[in-house]
Amino acid sequence: MALLDANAVNPITLPDGTVYRDTVYLKNVIDHPRMEIGDFSYYTHSAKPEDTAGILAPYLGHSVRERLVIGKFVQIARGSYFITSSANHPMTGFTTYPFRIFKPETFGYKDLPVKDTIVDHDVWIGQNAAIMPGVHIGAGAIVAAASVVARDVPPYAVVGGNPASIIRMRYSSEVISELLRLTWWDWPIDKIEANLTALSSGDLATLRLA
Template sequence: MQDTQSINPDPNYPYPVAAFKRFAFLKPLITNPMIEVGDFSYYDDPEGPEKFEQKNVLYHYDFLGDRLIIGNFCALATGVTFIMNGANHDMTGLSTYPFGVMGHGWGEGFDIETFKAQSRGDTVVGHDVWIGRKATIMPGVTIGSGTIIGSGALVASDVPDYAIVVGNPARPIRMRFDEATIKRLLAIAWWNWPVEMINRHRLLIQGADIDALEAASKAFSGTLDT
């Protein structure tokens, strides 16, 4: 049970606002070992977020071994869908029809290793990523930290850190910050700080003064060195 007197939300308790259960931290709700979700990443759904791994992660079959990895402090809007590698069809022959799964002798000649070799690998979402309503993430995509994915976007290729992407297929429309600032933010990596440190400097994280946030980061690193 979450300590309601705690100054920090508990990432291992699903409902940061007990009376408002349409959004929840995903980490304590996930049961599939092939799905990894970091601290404080949440999913919002008015029908309830508890079935995320069944309703929003599709064609995810154990025999393929592909993983969905979501970092810390990600915000997933209603209807975000991850299409995993099990949705793919064998494209090495003249037809893509899945004869092999139909039974009744049609499985003859089906080579599971050939099918697995076409897997695009793990789907990876970085840290501090905001994915808009009904966006679709295709198999094997890597989404960089700090990224914003627009509502309804179809993301079929990798997205760089701190990009804003929209459309079908999704394409970057601009970067959130210049290259130098992005490098500084990735070096700061505030999403990996202890929660007490994040709470202490939360207003800096929410603000726009990177010099101040960088100074806090260096002070924190200094305490680790002593």
């Protein structure tokens, strides 16, 4: 059986041989100087592959200061998107109206604070979730559908709601520490696939021996 191909554009082939065009590996369809994306992270949408960056992070311009960093094996469902700091309005005065953007000579708010938005490895972001500026989502976290993530999410937490809050932790603190130590997402793909049974069943003892 062939290994997963990190260089694929459309990684899903249906049992009848049809290539499913709506799901794309982000790294292979996005060329954006302010996005850093790891292998095997995917996103599902119905537009052209070249439109992916604009759908995923519509306010992240090529000359902005912040970055959108997405790790490996991140799963982003249809309709989810990132609202980056570039979308912010000034909030320190008496009005939030963005007067400067309507004149070329004053365009932009370079004095507003910015913060990178980071999604660590093996995060599942459910359908129609919105990720707000500067959020850090830890490895192994799950974001429920239609959530608005406005604050950092710990590794292996399940969050949901508006604003999203922790529903539960997926594992005990001891297991989470062990998974973060193992960093299985950094293994070669052949080693990962050889240990899929242990990964998918939660067999930590076998993973320790891998």
